[in-house]
Amino acid sequence: MLSPVVLGIDFGGTKTALAAAGADGARLGSVTVRTPVEQGAEAGLQRALGAARELLGEVAAGQRPAAVGVATIGVPREDGVELAPNIPGWSGLALRRELQQAFPGAEIRLATDVKAAAQVEAESGALRGYDPGIYLNLGTGLAVALVVGGRVVGGHRGASGEIGYNLLRAADVGRPAADRVPLEDVVSGRALGSAAADLLPEERGAEQVFARAAHDPRAARVLDRFLTELAFHLVNLANAIDPQRIAVGGGMVRSWDALHGRLRQALDAAVPYPPQLVPAAYPYDAPLRGALGLGLSAVQHRSPH
Numbered sequence: 001m002l003s004p005v006v007l008g009i010d011f012g013g014t015k016t017a018l019a020a021a022g023a024d025g026a027r028l029g030s031v032t033v034r035t036p037v038e039q040g041a042e043a044g045l046q047r048a049l050g051a052a053r054e055l056l057g058e059v060a061a062g063q064r065p066a067a068v069g070v071a072t073i074g075v076p077r078e079d080g081v082e083l084a085p086n087i088p089g090w091s092g093l094a095l096r097r098e099l100q101q102a103f104p105g106a107e108i109r110l111a112t113d114v115k116a117a118a119q120v121e122a123e124s125g126a127l128r129g130y131d132p133g134i135y136l137n138l139g140t141g142l143a144v145a146l147v148v149g150g151r152v153v154g155g156h157r158g159a160s161g162e163i164g165y166n167l168l169r170a171a172d173v174g175r176p177a178a179d180r181v182p183l184e185d186v187v188s189g190r191a192l193g194s195a196a197a198d199l200l201p202e203e204r205g206a207e208q209v210f211a212r213a214a215h216d217p218r219a220a221r222v223l224d225r226f227l228t229e230l231a232f233h234l235v236n237l238a239n240a241i242d243p244q245r246i247a248v249g250g251g252m253v254r255s256w257d258a259l260h261g262r263l264r265q266a267l268d269a270a271v272p273y274p275p276q277l278v279p280a281a282y283p284y285d286a287p288l289r290g291a292l293g294l295g296l297s298a299v300q301h302r303s304p305h
Helices: 041-059 095-102 113-124 189-199 206-213 217-241 251-270 286-300
Strands: 005-011 015-022 027-034 067-072 075-077 080-082 107-112 133-138 142-148 245-249 276-279
Touching (some): 015 041, 041 095, 067 113, 095 107, 107 113, 113 133, 133 217, 189 217, 245 251, 251 276
């Protein structure tokens, strides 16, 4: 009898990462495809499903996945995905139903990408044994996850940690979302790249801005504003939670030295009991690991027929 195969999918703002694993958790293969944001949600989903079928065909020919674990931007619901503005149409996509149709018989489990990542860090990564802990994701977007007692706090509606919606200034109090700029539009990989593009048209992303800042005063000013705003909100969050450790994941961890210095200084100066600040154990693929973990949990806890 063939061992069950599990599929993990991480739907991100710029790319979708996929992996297949056996019931023991050993990876059989993985692939990453670009998310065609300009073509909308349906195109992105179909590209991911096509990549998934190709991957399964290569590593588990003839087998259907027993379970599919999914990490996605936004907050997944039965009939859509809320708080996911980065991909046009994603909020109206009935993701669970689409996946059930694509993989008949598979158990589908979904979670917000940052929460899936934080759970992996809590179980086997940088937040294991630290209580409470904060997972800070600095990627295309901005979000955190709170870990208490080894488990991620979901919140009343599953939106705990969505600090990308934070207010930027006192004048924003009482103003509707359409009339103000949310924090994520100022502090995120996408925001940093956009801010630098006005001054440095030749640069293409946050990592390049960090590198350029070491010898270009224009890039240094853009980065300084970015880090100051990030540190402001991280300090306030640390004061509210009193975490033992903060683990940072996402693409910006590639510029850890520059990130760490500014954030460490801010935490030490303004938090009564400054937490540890470390890079995540799985800074670039924790959401995918979390997606696989969801699928594996479904297989391992499935009742025998």
